[in-house]
Amino acid sequence: MNSFNNKIQEILTKNHKELSDEELSLCANKLRMDVVTMVYEAASGHTGGALGLADIFATLYLKILNLDPQKPEKSDRFLLSNGHVCAILYSALAMTGVIPSSELNTFRKLGTRLQGHPSTHYLPQLYNSSGSLGQGLSQACGAALGMKLQKHTGQLFIGISDGECQEGMTWEAAMSIAHYKLDNLTAFVDYNHIQIDGKIEEVMNLGILADKFTSFGWLTRNANGHSFPEIRGAFQWGKQKEGKPKIILFENTLGKNVSFMENNPKWHGTPPDKEQYEKAMNELLKLA
Ligand SMILES: Cc1ncc(C[n+]2csc(CCOP(=O)(O)OP(=O)(O)O)c2C)c(N)n1
Numbered sequence: 602m603n604s605f606n607n608k609i610q611e612i613l614t615k616n617h618k619e620l621s622d623e624e625l626s627l628c629a630n631k632l633r634m635d636v637v638t639m640v641y642e643a644a645s646g647h648t649g650g651a652l653g654l655a656d657i658f659a660t661l662y663l664k665i666l667n668l669d670p671q672k673p674e675k676s677d678r679f680l681l682s683n684g685h686v687c688a689i690l691y692s693a694l695a696m697t698g699v700i701p702s703s704e705l706n707t708f709r710k711l712g713t714r715l716q717g718h719p720s721t722h723y724l725p726q727l728y729n730s731s732g733s734l735g736q737g738l739s740q741a742c743g744a745a746l747g748m749k750l751q752k753h754t755g756q757l758f759i760g761i762s763d764g765e766c767q768e769g770m771t772w773e774a775a776m777s778i779a780h781y782k783l784d785n786l787t788a789f790v791d792y793n794h795i796q797i798d799g800k801i802e803e804v805m806n807l808g809i810l811a812d813k814f815t816s817f818g819w820l821t822r823n824a825n826g827h828s829f830p831e832i833r834g835a836f837q838w839g840k841q842k843e844g845k846p847k848i849i850l851f852e853n854t855l856g857k858n859v860s861f862m863e864n865n866p867k868w869h870g871t872p873p874d875k876e877q878y879e880k881a882m883n884e885l886l887k888l889a
Contacts, residue, residue, distance in 0.1 A: 604775040605631070605889040613696065617663040621831040627889060628696065629659035633858055634885050635692035636707055641878040643709035646717060649855040649868035651764070653793045653826065657851055660832045662693040665840070670726075677755040678744065682737020683762035683791060684718040685870065691715050695807035698851065699726050712746040732881050735768030737761055738788065742778045756840050758786045764796035767805045772817070778846045779818030787839035789849040792826070814848050826853030859884055 609631045612624045617641035620628070632655045640646035661679065669676040676828055681690050688708065689796070696704040714724040718732025729740045739843050741759035747755060789875060790810065794801045801807060811821040824835040835849040855869070858864025859881045873881055 602886065605886060609888070610871070612669050612681075614872050617697075620663055620817050625659050628658070628663060628884050629655040630888050632659055632689060632692045632696065634787055634882060635695065636688040637859070637873065637881045637885070638874045639691070639708040639715075641875075643717075644716045644872050645666075645870055646688055646709055647685040647707060647870045648688070648859075648873065649795070649862055649865070650683065650791060650793065652859060652862065653853040653855045653857045654686060654689045654760075655857065656829065657760075657832055657853070658689050658792075659692045660836065662697050665836045667715060667755070667760070668697075668699075670852070673755075674753045674805060675753070675755055676753075676786065678728045678740050678748075678757045679728075680731075680737055680744065680759045681719060682729075682731050682760060682765060683734060684737075684741075685715070685732030686736075686762075686816075687715075687719045687731075694726070700724075710846065734762070735765050735770045737765070738771050738774035738778070741786055741788065742774050742781070742783065745778070745783040746781055746868055748785055749781075749783065754793040754809045755785070757786045758784065758836075758839070760791060762791040762793060762796075763801050763807060763810070766790065766803075766807050766810060766866070767796075767876075775814060775819065775824055781848050782844055784842040784844050786846045787836070787849070788846070789835075789839075791852050792850045793855040793875060795855045795864070795869060797869050798868050799866050811850055813873060818845060819828065820847045821850070822847070823850045823852065826851035827857060858888060 635650050640648045666677045691887045694700045708715045709717045721727045722732045747759045798804050814821045822830040839847045860866040
């Protein structure tokens with residue numbers, strides 16, 4: 602474990618934008634280990650969705666986002682709508698030095714900054730609060746419109762989930778974002794086909810999601826959420842301003858890289874017990 606952590610520290614001393622796919626993959630698995638540890642230590646939280654998003658968050662935070670709070674007029678922004686997966690957000694913030702790594706073990710404890718659903722009240726470094734699903738795209742609409750009006754040049758990225766695409770408010774926001782031609786906004790969907798009660802297609806089928814967004818006036822792209830070239834390509838496409846908002850449907854596997862969690866809706870929001878925690882960490886370490 603120590604040698605793995607040392608390897609990650611060494612990787613992170615390099616220019617993040619120049620990391621290889623192999624290095625990114627190691628960083629993503631470090632994020633997964635942080636997620637599993639945080640949820641295990643808190644004895645509550647959401648493991649599966651967070652693990653599925655690790656490759657996407659490693660790419661987004663290490664390669665794509667240009668975050669500069671001192672220069673908001675040039676800085677990119679990231680908003681998270683499906684706030685329950687926030688263990689992956691917090692671990693990415695720790696990896697990029699926004700919060701100290703030592704803080705991760707305060708996850709879900711009373712009064713700490715790392716609440717079970719992200720809150721700008723506790724952690725002002727965030728761009729939005731979330732947890733009540735379906736609201737993020739509306740928050741992003743207002744924020745991107747504000748950035749346009751203030752002539753800010755950064756790109757706003759917003760992560761939403763497939764479960765949230767069953768909510769009407771998501772589509773009101775989709776309509777408004779297209780109406781205002783917010784091409785400074787790039788959304789992506791955590792398209793793992795799983796929600797709290799089971800498979801999306803069985804609970805409430807979304808049909809052909811890409812066609813729905815296209816018909817609302819968006820540019821749409823599908824990508825494999827575990828292929829670094831595809832993730833990178835999709836985000837770079839997302840950054841090009843072409844007069845319309847863009848959305849990436851990231852197909853991914855809930856619980857990715859932990860065999861007994863993969864594709865199992867049970868792991869939407871179940872913390873691992875001690876034995877499961879050790880098994881998960883061993884599997885992740887073997888990939889290091
Ligand atoms: C408005 C609202 N309704 C219900 C919930 C409870 N809830 C939390 S997560 C979740 C499932 C959402 O689906 P998705 O984000 O696709 O799940 P995942 O892929 O993370 O398993 C639900 C219904 C909530 N947080 N907010």
